[in-house]
Amino acid sequence: MEAKNIVYYSSEPNEPQAIFPNVSLNRDEIPNWDKYPFSIPAIQGMEKLELHPKVTFLVGENGSGKSTLIEGIAVKAGFNPEGGSRDFNFSTRASHSELYKFLELSRPTRKINDWYFLRAESFYNVSTEIENLRVSGYGPKSLHEQSHGEAFLALAMNRFKGRGFYIMDEPESALSPARQIALLYMIHKLVHEMESQIIISTHSPILLAYPESRIYQLSDAGIHESSYEETEHFRITHDFLQNRETYMRNIMQIDQGTLDL
Numbered sequence: 001m002e003a004k005n006i007v008y009y010s011s012e013p014n015e016p017q018a019i020f021p022n023v024s025l026n027r028d029e030i031p032n033w034d035k036y037p038f039s040i041p042a043i044q045g046m047e048k049l050e051l052h053p054k055v056t057f058l059v060g061e062n063g064s065g066k067s068t069l070i071e072g073i074a075v076k077a078g079f080n081p082e083g084g085s086r087d088f089n090f091s092t093r094a095s096h097s098e099l100y101k102f103l104e105l106s107r108p109t110r111k112i113n114d115w116y117f118l119r120a121e122s123f124y125n126v127s128t129e130i131e132n133l134r135v136s137g138y139g140p141k142s143l144h145e146q147s148h149g150e151a152f153l154a155l156a157m158n159r160f161k162g163r164g165f166y167i168m169d170e171p172e173s174a175l176s177p178a179r180q181i182a183l184l185y186m187i188h189k190l191v192h193e194m195e196s197q198i199i200i201s202t203h204s205p206i207l208l209a210y211p212e213s214r215i216y217q218l219s220d221a222g223i224h225e226s227s228y229e230e231t232e233h234f235r236i237t238h239d240f241l242q243n244r245e246t247y248m249r250n251i252m253q254i255d256q257g258t259l260d261l
């Protein structure tokens with residue numbers, strides 16, 4: 001594997017402490033390992049996760065448990081499971097899991113001035129709630145009058161005040177590659193100049209490239225730290241872009257029934 005040509009700062013001695021240094025699962029208290037959410041293989045293998053002072057990424061296949069875990073951490077930290085700030089207390093569904101009851105979140109190491117749980121899945125509900133509450137600080141236009149991607153980025157740019165704790169579940173899902181890079185810049189400002197801590201679940205090889213981070217891979221083998229280059233997101237995207245014609249030839253052969261799988 002090629003050497004990284006970017007500097008990773010995560011072990012610098014003067015690194016500020018994480019607001020929440022770790023989260024762990026009280027394994028002894030799980031009532032039933034056969035029942036959701038404890039039946040998810042990644043959760044079955046979970047013990048203690050050390051959170052990066054700046055950015056912690058959760059990656060893994062669809063269905064590997066990222067949203068379940070990130071929601072559990074968010075609810076444990078006091079957020080509404082549907083997303084929003086800690087002031088939002090609305091509910092259009094009550095389907096969040098009971099994982100949070102069995103999570104141990106270390107005490108915050110410093111005062112937190114701002115909180116937000118950004119969930120792509122329920123962003124529409126959050127936009128409606130903001131309008132209903134006439135909460136200011138979300139940009140000049142109503143979030144409903146902007147495209148999904150515009151609204152998402154406007155929320156992030158206008159609402160996040162810094163010295164905060166932010167949780168984002170697949171924030172890339174509405175964003176073009178150029179806007180994902182804009183989000184990277186925003187993440188950088190938040191964690192660097194504005195002393196924030198962020199936990200992000202993502203499938204985006206662009207977001208995952210943020211160097212001052214720790215990546216946890218959720219899989220049938222549990223939850224394990226991974227380098228950027230080891231993630232499937234990097235490997236498959238990189239391989240696909242370099243060998244696009246071969247991938248397309250194989251896909252078309254599958255379609256014509258001429259490739260043995």
Ligand SMILES: Nc1ncnc2c1ncn2[C@@H]1O[C@H](COP(=O)(O)OP(=O)(O)OP(=O)(O)O)[C@@H](O)[C@H]1O
Pocket residue numbers: 036040060061062063064065066067068069095
């Ligand atoms: N309310 C629920 N009841 C039972 N099983 C559930 C429930 N919600 C999710 N699951 C299951 O738990 C597993 C993990 O789901 P989760 O949404 O956490 O995955 P994910 O990693 O976020 O996936 P994606 O990348 O598609 O967003 C999946 O197999 C899913 O079907």
Ligand SMILES: [Mg+2]
Pocket residue numbers: 066067068169170
């Ligand atoms: Mg998810």
